[in-house]
Amino acid sequence: xxxxxxxxxxxxxxxxxxxxxxxxxxxxxxxxxxxxxxxxxxxxxxxxxxxxxxxxxxxxxxxxxxxxxxxxxxxxxxxxxxxxxxxxxxxxxxxxxxxxxxxxxxxxxxxxxxxxxxxxxxxxxxxxxxxxxxxxxxxxxxxxxxxxxxxxxxxxxxxxxxxxxxxxxxxxxxxxxxxxxxxxxxxxxxxxxxxxxxxxxxxxxxxxxxxxxxxxxxxxxxxxxxxxxxxxxxxxxxxxxxxxxxxxxxxxxxxxxxxxxxxxxxxxxxxxxxxxxxxxxxxxxxxxxxxxxxxxxxxxxxxxxxxxxxxxxxxxxxxxxxxxxxxxxxxxxxxxxxxxxxxxxxxxxxxxxxxxxxxxxxxxxxxxxxxxxxxxxxxxxxxxxxxxxxxxxxxxxxxxxxxxxxxxxxxxxxxxxxxxxxxxxxxxxxxxxxxxxxxxxxxxxxxxxxxxxxxxxxxxxxxxxxx
Numbered sequence: 182x183x184x185x186x187x188x189x190x191x192x193x194x195x196x197x198x199x200x201x202x203x204x205x206x207x208x209x210x211x212x213x214x215x216x217x218x219x220x221x222x223x224x225x226x227x228x229x230x231x232x233x234x235x236x237x238x239x240x241x242x243x244x245x246x247x248x249x250x251x252x253x254x255x256x257x258x259x260x261x262x263x264x265x266x267x268x269x270x271x272x273x274x275x276x277x278x279x280x281x282x283x284x285x286x287x288x289x290x291x292x293x294x295x296x297x298x299x300x301x302x303x304x305x306x307x308x309x310x311x312x313x314x315x316x317x318x319x320x321x322x323x324x325x326x327x328x329x330x331x332x333x334x335x336x337x338x339x340x341x342x343x344x345x346x347x348x349x350x351x352x353x354x355x356x357x358x359x360x361x362x363x364x365x366x367x368x369x370x371x372x373x374x375x376x377x378x379x380x381x382x383x384x385x386x387x388x389x390x391x392x393x394x395x396x397x398x399x400x401x402x403x404x405x406x407x408x409x410x411x412x413x414x415x416x417x418x419x420x421x422x423x424x425x426x427x428x429x430x431x432x433x434x435x436x437x438x439x440x441x442x443x444x445x446x447x448x449x450x451x452x453x454x455x456x457x458x459x460x461x462x463x464x465x466x467x468x469x470x471x472x473x474x475x476x477x478x479x480x481x482x483x484x485x486x487x488x489x490x491x492x493x494x495x496x497x498x499x500x501x502x503x504x505x506x507x508x509x510x511x512x513x514x515x516x517x518x519x520x521x522x523x524x525x526x527x528x529x530x531x532x533x534x535x536x537x538x539x540x541x542x543x544x545x546x547x548x549x550x551x552x553x554x555x556x557x558x559x560x561x562x563x564x565x566x567x568x569x570x571x572x573x574x575x576x577x578x579x580x581x582x583x584x585x586x587x588x589x590x591x592x593x594x595x596x597x598x599x600x601x602x603x604x605x606x607x608x609x610x611x612x613x614x615x616x617x618x619x620x621x622x623x624x625x626x627x628x629x630x631x632x633x634x635x636x637x638x639x640x641x642x643x644x645x646x647x648x
Contacts, residue, residue: 251489251537251576253348253612254482254525256522257544261565262548264547266508267298269311269569269587273589274591278551282508288303289305298512299515306581310580310584311584312644313587314597326370339378339622341377342376342377343377366496367496387400388400388457391474393477462484467480486529497518504553506560522572529575539575539577541573546564567593578644582646582647585598602632603640603642606631614630615630616630616631617634
């Protein structure tokens with residue numbers, strides 16, 4: 182390797198803040214915070230740690246696209262939701278394809294129909310659009326999820342970061358909140374490393390807990406079994422015992438450590454605690470979202486948007502992987518998805534937040550259009566990546582439109598195929614992030630945010646028809 186390449190690699194490593202000072206502030210934070218939230222706060226407080234990071238694209242966006250999105254709420258339906266039974270119904274395709282869910286219902290927008298289990302979303306179709314020709318032809322959970330959330334083909338030499346991690350990186354200069362910029366409600370997916378080759382501080386902060394419980398116990402913020410009064414008493418005791426720190430309060434490194442502790446407690450007892458405290462919401466509004474985990478996750482996501490968190494993911498569990506008992510699963514889960522998602526659009530709109538917030542909902546793929554009635558499936562649907570539907574609205578995406586279509590049985594794209602790079606590129610463009618921008622790799626390897634225009638990656642361009 183040449184001297185020039187060595188220097189280049191060294192500069193990339195330095196820019197990522199991977200070289201620590203002799204006395205690390207992380208030690209102070211480790212006493213008060215854990216996980217990604219702690220990493221985020223400590224790196225924010227380190228001198229120049231984030232300012233030095235190369236921004237993916239601070240100003241660049243696609244030509245002719247107006248930057249509108251400040252936050253994104255991603256609802257990921259792990260396992261893959263059936264498009265035929267939900268947002269691309271085919272009522273005339275016959276029983277082998279419709280099963281018992283054979284009714285399509287009209288919506289607020291003439292010409293757009295939804296499956297019978299989505300009456301609440303049918304009232305909100307003016308606020309979102311449907312991409313009914315999404316395709317990638319990948320049938321594996323892990324590989325399809327990686328493709329849908331990075332835009333890159335699985336199996337490449339690099340493990341790329343997810344769209345949420347890219348947002349966290351790109352908002353370093355502008356986002357000033359104490360809550361980490363990439364939040365997952367409530368559990369990380371575990372299918373792939375969302376931060377990819379980026380440092381650990383760009384991993385999502387997974388809240389844990391259950392927002393539908395009497396007390397939403399957020400990991401590292403709302404301690405399990407510890408009252409606010411006890412937290413305050415612990416802090417006061419620590420301050421009294423810290424005689425060395427008090428005596429050396431004018432020392433630069435000691436002062437910085439004290440500042441880290443102060444901000445950590447502000448997260449625990451101040452801003453962070455307040456954002457996750459759903460008791461501050463009117464009971465009637467909580468009822469409208471649905472008194473279940475998913476409904477309350479949607480409400481928390483709206484509250485995170487209000488304080489400026491750039492990227493929020495709601496990981497809906499893998500119950501959508503309905504090889505067996507498919508129609509029972511649809512009847513159980515779709516009403517909760519319908520209620521929570523519809524109310525999220527309504528609430529964001531009522532508060533003037535929808536114009537600056539992208540909401541998108543999808544699984545890693547769809548389900549097989551033809552029902553498998555044979556044992557042991559007995560009415561199940563398998564994995565299907567040939568064509569499926571993505572719902573998206575807000576943040577510059579128009580409502581009341583349908584992009585592309587599938588054929589009469591929902592087996593193949595009929596027109597305007599949309600690929601993962603097209604959709605993710607559209608999100609990046611609306612947020613002012615150049616899809617062709619470069620990501621900082623610790624070894625100086627050239628790594629694009631999206632593989633636009635590269636050989637072997639299909640693309641039909643960003644979704645300007647709904648932007």
